[in-house]
Structures are given as C-alpha cells and as structure tokens.
Amino acid sequence: MIRKLDHIGIAVEALDDVRALYEDLGLREARREEVAGQGVRVAFLPVGETRIELLEPTSSDSPIAAFLRKRGAGIHHLCFAVDDLDAALESLARKGYRLIHRTPVPGADGRRVAFLHPEAGRGVLIELAEDGD
Numbered sequence: 477m478i479r480k481l482d483h484i485g486i487a488v489e490a491l492d493d494v495r496a497l498y499e500d501l502g503l504r505e506a507r508r509e510e511v512a513g514q515g516v517r518v519a520f521l522p523v524g525e526t527r528i529e530l531l532e533p534t535s536s537d538s539p540i541a542a543f544l545r546k547r548g549a550g551i552h553h554l555c556f557a558v559d560d561l562d563a564a565l566e567s568l569a570r571k572g573y574r575l576i577h578r579t580p581v582p583g584a585d586g587r588r589v590a591f592l593h594p595e596a597g598r599g600v601l602i603e604l605a606e607d608g609d
C-alpha cells in the first residue's frame with residue numbers, strides 16, 4: 477500500500493521564521509502554495525527521498541490554527557504516498573479504522589489526499605497522498 481514517506485508535516489506560527497531555520501540546516505524551499513480547502517499555506521523543503529512540509533494557518537478556523545492553540549508548534553502529521561488512494565481508504569474502512577476523509581480531498585501538489593483519524597494512528601495523524609507517477 478505505502479510507496480514511501482512522502483513528507484513530515486510541521487505546524488508553524490510563521491512560515492518564514494521556521495523556513496530560515498531549516499535553510500540554516502542546509503535544506504532549501506522548493507515550492508510554496510496555499511491550500512484553500514484546508515486553510516493553510518505550505519512550504520516544501522526536500523530532504524533525500526522525502527520532504528519537510530511547513531504548515532502555517534491562513535485563518536483562525538483552520539485545523540492548523542486549532543492545533544497550534546492546543547498543542548503549540550511542532551510535528552503535525554506523517555504523509556505516506558500510496559499508489560491507489562481509493563483502494564487504500566476502502567481497505568482501511570473495511571478493517572474498521574476511523575477516517576477523517578472517507579473519500580479523497582484536494583491537497584498540496586494538486587494531489588488527492590485523505591487523513592486517518594488520530595485515534596486510528598494511535599496518536600499520530602496520518603495523511604495518505606496518491607502518487608500519480
């Protein structure tokens with residue numbers, strides 16, 4: 477089901493401030509975009525086969541804004557790339573796992589994504605993204 481660790485999502489108060497830290501560690505921002513449906517602005521910094529995804533809320537009702545209020549800045553989710561997202565979600569639902577999205581929603585990179593419920597991930601928020609290539 478899983479092809480690779482696509483990215484590690486990190487919730488931040490201020491994108492440029494945290495980006496500067498990772499750039500000082502030797503990474504470079506490859507791209508930035510706003511995902512309107514999720515109320516976030518994201519910056520991707522490749523690191524080997526995977527990427528760091530910095531997530532800054534664009535509104536106070538964004539899930540990332542809620543996370544920052546509750547838990548503070550830090551690791552927010554792991555995203556795994558899968559070949560067939562519909563099949564993966566169907567399989568997980570059939571096995572009884574709680575899903576935030578039963579059907580894929582638009583994510584960053586123009587890809588289809590879905591989140592498992594944190595309860596299903598035993599405290600880890602897991603995102604699945606379809607790898608179209």
Ligand code: CO
Nearest residue numbers: 485529555603
């Ligand atoms: Co993500």
